[in-house]
Amino acid sequence: MIALVDCNNFFVSCERVFRPDLEGKAVVVLSNNDGCVVSRSNESKAMGIKMGTPFFKIRHIVDEGRLTAFSSNYALYGDLSGRVMSILADAVPHIEIYSIDEAFLHIDGIQEDQVQEFCRNLVAKVRQWVGIPVSIGVAPTKTLAKIASHFAKTYKGYKGVCMMDTDAKRLKALELTPIDDVWGVGRRLAPQMLSWGVSTALDFTQRPLDWVQAKLGVNGLRMWRELNGTPCVEEDCDERRKSICTSRSFADMIEDERELELRVSDFAAMCAKKLREEESSAYDVTVFMYTNRFREDLGQYFPSATVRLPIAANSTQEIVGAALKGFRTIYKHGYQYKKAGVTVSNIVPSDQLQGVLFGYDQSLRQKQDRLSEVMDAVNSVSGSDRPLLRLAAQREGHYADGIRCDHKSSLYTTDLDGIIKVR
């Protein structure tokens, strides 16, 4: 059996830890740039506010005093997530952290008749020690554990823990689960499933295997087996990320080439720093930018360009240099840009770099790496959001300048870099 621990309304719950007066009230947390709703309390869900609702459409409810909105505070959420995960990790032999608010627990070591009590204790411990409410679903596979945790969250009677430990319970749960609530069925697949007459998870599991294979390929097969109780979603053991992306929407649209170039440089510098943090290097640097797709009256342009480095790199100079090279090939005058970003991919461990035969300056590379090291050391004093040392190609001031966040809570537990200041 496997257990999925899922934090309830995670970002909202984090805000409530430091604002207990908001318990029982309608609360939402907004995306970067105060763009749209990304986390909702049960009360705001009940008001009909949907995930992804643009903030400007519900601002009047805030003004009327019926809803509290927060800008996102990722340093806070990251820190509280770490605290929750460390409690879970201490409780079981093996844990897979799946996202900021979810983890799979391998509970093989626990006697079957004690699993429920074990999980309820865990729910209570996390609530008491960190202040975050969680739900736990226990089932033979990850896909089923997801469904179980959904029931744990929805029905009060479960007291936070739903056990799917018999086949009768599994079938009952599948029957009650709409197909679009199944892990792996998204926006596109859901209407297709309906058109094939599959409206619940149970319908899907009753289709023959070759039908599933023909319609959905390997993903469908995996889903089918998991729902029927055969585990086949493996753990991703890769420590290193395969791509790293830094992108932002801007508070206002940007047309000026120089201004946009500065933003792209910042994004590239942040990617380089993230690479160094996990001792990785990248061959490919991709720059992309978007005009405002909601402004149908304006010209639209969504270009991207990828620059391949001869040798994988992670120095600020090389990554920024490549990003700017890409930028210059795609930037066009006359468009108003709303968003831009940099992705680094084709990532390899820094200590396993492949050399090239000709025309490569080893000493230059060493200087660049050394310079990045010094920049990191100096910037760790100022916080990486406001680097003391930067390339001339980068902006002055704070990385978040020009990004809207009018409703941000305090950094209650950490500094800007997520360094813990309160235990």
Add this chain to the structure above:
DNA sequence: TCTGGGGTCCTAGGACCC
């Protein structure tokens, strides 16, 4: 006025090989 950010995996099709 105002609409997020960061990932992974799969697939189809083209390029290329013998």
Add this chain to the structure above:
DNA sequence: TCTGGGGTCCTAGGACCC
């Protein structure tokens, strides 16, 4: 005039996740 078959690898784009 007539122009195969089988394979691999890479890439872009789509779909999904939180």
